Amino acid sequence: MDATTVLAEINGNIATVGYGLAAIGPAIGVGIVVGKTIEGVARQPELAGRLQVLMWIGIAFTEALAFIGIATYFIFV
Amino acid sequence: MTDARPAQPADRTPTSNPVLRRALIWGGVLAAVILVVSAVLGLVFAGLPGLWGALIGTTMAVVFMGITAASILLANRFSGSDLFVGAFFGIVLGGWLLKFIVFIVLVVLLRDASWLDTTVLFLSLVAGVLASLVVDVLVVAKSRLPYASDVELPKAPEDD
Structure with missing residues (x-):
């Protein structure tokens, strides 16, 4: 069976694939942000406050993309 | 043999608390403004379903974006505690995971609701998310954070 036939056999809602794509980016992003924060706090625990704020702003930007990505389910059929 | 630990342990509360609290408060204020604007626009362009879409969309954006700061504060x-680092990342990332599960369930539930306009909901959600990012950046840019969490610094002059 060639690739075109296999692709033609796939059925279901393509938006599910969109969700998968929308999940990959933030997963990697938040993983890096949090991992680096752990690293920083482990090196200098007294900087925890500053690092937390930076982590939070990083998470906020990353998750904004996820929210918009998942919510496109509302407008794309 | 005496106990090596000091009688009064140093306050190790991270210095980020005031910044996060201020971000939550200002996020709430801006959310109220966006709620009114998007509700009026939704009502004008899409009628009652538009109004519901705007109200729910803005509320979803602000609540879900605010949960991160709230979970850090918590x-x-x-x-x-000795388990602080583990508890911290458990609570923050657990809250993050829970938030996205709830968000996806809400999206699936509201997708086929006939009593709201999903386009207005999407647009007000995006507006709410962007506004909350703007508030976060402004609050962080205007904040002053002492470097160390466990020392008493001289009070900074009030400027906001």
Whole structure:
């Protein structure tokens, strides 16, 4: 069976694939942000406050993309 | 043999608490403004379903974006504990995971609701998310954070 036939056999809602794509980016992003924060706090625990704020702003930007990505389910059929 | 630990342990509360609290408050204020604007626009362009879409969309954006800061504030209450780092990341990332599960369930539930306009909901959600990012950046840019969490610094002059 060639690739075109296999692709033609796939059925279901393509938006599910969109969700998968929308999940990959933030997963990697938040993983890096949090991992680096752990690293920083482990090196200098007294900087925890500053690092937390930076982590939070990083998470906020990353998750904004996820929210918009998942919510496109509302407008794309 | 005497106990090596000091009688009064140093306050290890992270210095980020005031910044996060201020971000939550200003996020709430801006959310109220966006709620009114998007509700009026939704009502004008899409009628009653548009109004519901705007109200729910803005509320979803602000609540879900605010949960991160709220979870950090909650986790910082455990700053005295030996398990602080584990508890902190458990609470923050657990809250993050829970938030996305709830968000996806809401999206699936509201997708086929006939009593709201999903386009207005999407647009007000995006507006709410962007506004909350703007508030976060402004609050962080205007904030002053002492470097160390466990020392008493001279009070900074009030400027906001």
